[in-house]
Amino acid sequence: MSSSTHHTIGVVGAGTMGRGIVQLFVQAGHRICCFDAADGAAAKAIDFVTDMLQRQVAKGRLTGHDVERLRARMQASTQMSELADCDIVIEAIVEDLAVKQQLYRALEDVVAPTAILASNTSSLTVADIAAACSRPERVAGLHFFNPVPLMKVAEVIAAVRTSAATTETLRALVEGAGHRAVVTADQPGFLVNHAGRGLYTEGLRIVEEQVASPAEVDDILREAAGFRMGPFELLDLTGLDVSSKVMASIYEQFQHEPRFRPSSLVAPRVAAGLFGRKSGAGWYAYDGDRKLRDAPRAVPPLPPGLTVWVDPAASQRESLMALVEAAGAKVVDEPGADALLVLQPWGIDATAAAVARGLDATRCVAVDPAPGLGLHRTLMLTVATARGMRDAALALFTHDGVAATVIGDSPGFVVQRVLATIVNIACHIAQRGIASVPDIEDAVRLGLGYPQGPLAWGDALGGARVLEILRAMQAATGDPRYRPSAWLVRRVSLGLSLRTAEAKR
Ligand SMILES: NC(=O)c1ccc[n+]([C@@H]2O[C@H](COP(=O)([O-])OP(=O)(O)OC[C@H]3O[C@@H](n4cnc5c(N)ncnc54)[C@H](O)[C@@H]3O)[C@@H](O)[C@H]2O)c1
Structure with a gap:
């Protein structure tokens, strides 16, 4: 120097x-x-x-x-x-x-x-x-x-x-x-704390809707999506007393932008002193620094003679059928009267996917296509899925030793919802010119420790997929928090990378 x-x-x-x-x-x-x-x-x-x-x-x-x-x-x-x-x-x-x-x-x-x-x-x-x-x-x-x-x-x-x-x-x-x-x-939260909102707001929304527990959301996001820590582990580390103020202040500073609307789950927990590690209890209980977990739920045995129909529209149909056969169950070509029915919807809930295909919802289980089947698998039930079908699906999709979590019905699985939210917020940061594309990407990787920059992550998932998830979430919930950023819509419509900067004026 x-x-x-x-x-x-x-x-x-x-x-x-x-x-x-x-x-x-x-x-x-x-x-x-x-x-x-x-x-x-x-x-x-x-x-x-x-x-x-x-x-x-x-x-x-x-x-x-x-x-x-x-x-x-x-x-x-x-x-x-x-x-x-x-x-x-x-x-x-x-x-x-x-x-x-x-x-x-x-x-x-x-x-x-x-x-x-x-x-x-x-x-x-x-x-x-x-x-x-x-x-x-x-x-x-x-x-x-x-x-x-x-x-x-x-x-x-x-x-x-x-x-x-x-x-x-x-x-x-x-x-x-x-x-x-x-x-x-x-601007509120500058770049890193602005881009980091989505993980918390969507994680909390998933728990609010009873789709999954905090520990299940954390497990899925760590193991299936590659986050170092899930949102609830992070909130426990920072302290909910501190984080709740950040969530509220960013929402206020953005003039009540629905994307940053805080969850009503938070205030009662702050009032109760459930701050996280520092108070000995938060979303998890702690013994000193050690996080205590409930014992894992037992995986039921695979029912003998199980037949399985895999939706021809499933994006990983071949792999799913191979998994079914490797586990010793039989793949069938027609939904029939007693087969387990496996679907892979994007952005819509399992009930809607079953109804759209005219299937018996009591036998339907959806498998998240987003993270790939080699990682932690997320299985989603319709509101009517029979207990026996739930147990059979869990036995089937954990047979090769890969972990799985059963979640409740939700428009979009945990990974789909959280990643689409993060990508959409990053797109909006870019659209508003709060920072350049390379700065957004590096700030999120280095400041938040995400495995990739959010726009590159959106490209890897497919911009069109991200848009499909957001539009379906918006249609299913009516919540404007899911409205897609113009940055995303325009790049998808032209088939461009989400990292494409605006044309020079
Ligand atoms: N702690 C974090 O993780 C973190 C991360 C990023 C940014 N920040 C920001 O950095 C700043 C400092 O945070 P911190 O965690 O280091 O706080 P801290 O409480 O550890 O340290 C603050 C220091 O400032 C001194 N101080 C207070 N008023 C002063 C004054 N008028 N003149 C001179 N010294 C004064 C205090 O004596 C104390 O030593 C804050 O604005 C905070 O928001 C903190």
Whole structure:
């Protein structure tokens, strides 16, 4: 790195995030001046970071000499006036607009008129913070994720009056430290927390409708769709007291956009103190850090002489028939009077699929075609499916050792509903120009840990399929939350990838 890209960075607020930010930028070659209002907090933060650096010596990544050199570049300040030499100040104090505004006013009296002021706020509007400043063009958001050194992405939030030069300096600063900088508009949830809404809202909606339990939704999404954690595990980790406020605030800030409508399941659980891990009980019960699970339900034996009819329209008909035969059941060509009837609908519920085909709903079971049959299988019942047929289907589709979950009737299975929702929200983010396509994709992968970017995921599923699921969900529920984004509709109608940017005007 050339000396011209070395900055003197002020970090104000030496808590969880401030410490991570200090570590990231001192290791990237910058001088750091750390200030905190609490007595001794800044010095403690420098000691903490030095300790983290020492651990890298133990791992052979740094030498003792490196640590001494880095230590000499970090200064703990007890007076805000000591930030006078900083050309960039990153603020990570308490999430309170009035307190932040007061700090920014004071900072403007200390730093040079050209210094950049960046806030790590998660939920405030950056323009509200900048409104306290006489030079709002030098104020931006710089949103890191916890733990900062390991979460390799940061959002550079360009508020309405932020100058292009400010955004560019922050982008280069982040990239110079080896993190991916994504540039996003000053909109609710910015990019990552906006794109991450769908997993929670749709997971909660599925539970609300009694389609599956929280643990079943988590299992299906982890094992069939490749999420690292399901929505209910994540809510328990973050704490429902904290998450419920984020859900409500994003909904309010988006002027009651139905896509972000919070679930009424949440408030009574918050009132009851079911916050998650930290309170010992949430969607799951905990023994210390260990999540307690109900014992798995016993799989019934395969009934002798079972005959199975597989819908000719099923997208994985051949594989389903092979599974049936491998399990020792007999495939039949006609629905007949006693065969188990297997369907694979997209976007519609099992009852509607049975009625559309004129089938006996008491014998119908639907298998989710979305994730592929090699992974966790989701079996959906009609409202009338007979217990014996449910048991036979479960025995049949777990016979080769692959796990399966039986869910209640739902327009769209768990994976279909959740992925279509996530893809649709990402399409809408792109349509609104909140961020560029590559930035949306990388922010979601790196910030949320999803296995792919949401638009690439939509392409893998098939844009037309995603649109079909959303339209069917909207028709079945009448809920405008499922209305497809124009971004999705237009690209599907032209057969284009969902990652296709708008034409240049
Ligand atoms: N914790 C996270 O996971 C996370 C993630 C992204 C963004 N954020 C955001 O980062 C900011 C900081 O969060 P945190 O979790 O590090 O908080 P924290 O409570 O761990 O640390 C905040 C620090 O700021 C200091 N402080 C408070 N008011 C101050 C003032 N007026 N002047 C100077 N110092 C002051 C406190 O003494 C404390 O040391 C918040 O805006 C938060 O929304 C947090």
